[in-house]
Amino acid sequence: MNKVSLASLVVVLLFGSVVVTSCALFGKKETVVTISQVPAPVRASIEKITAGSKIKSIEKIERSGNVTYEVEYVKDGKEMDAYFTEDGTQVKGAL
Numbered sequence: 001m002n003k004v005s006l007a008s009l010v011v012v013l014l015f016g017s018v019v020v021t022s023c024a025l026f027g028k029k030e031t032v033v034t035i036s037q038v039p040a041p042v043r044a045s046i047e048k049i050t051a052g053s054k055i056k057s058i059e060k061i062e063r064s065g066n067v068t069y070e071v072e073y074v075k076d077g078k079e080m081d082a083y084f085t086e087d088g089t090q091v092k093g094a095l
Contacts, residue, residue, distance in 0.1 A: 029062040033069075041088030042069050049082050049090065050075070068093075 035043055035058060046058070046069070053075040061068045068091065069084045083091045 027064050031060045031062075033058050033060050038069055039086055039088070042084050042086065045084050045088040045090060046071050046082070053080075 035046065035055070038046065038058065038060070046055075050071065050073045053073045056072040056074060056079075058072075059070045061070055067086050069086075071082045071084070073080055073082070083093055085091055
């Protein structure tokens with residue numbers, strides 16, 4: 001491996017560590033989950049909102065003791081996001 005490639009690799013690894021650390025420092029944790037891993041009220045709300053759509057991903061976002069679920073899905077060819085609290089209530093963004 002030449003010196004330029006090695007230096008580039010080191011920069012990428014350091015930058016990645018900074019990003020992960022900064023998320024941890026701000027008390028935010030994001031975990032990719034499946035529909036079967038979310039609480040029943042959240043699952044029911046997701047299924048209602050995304051009916052007839054393709055779910056791309058679901059993330060569990062934990063911040064300052066609050067949990068929000070973010071769902072990314074495609075409906076009628078348009079990419080959309082929806083957020084839900086643990087009781088299945090839809091909210092405008094991550095809490």
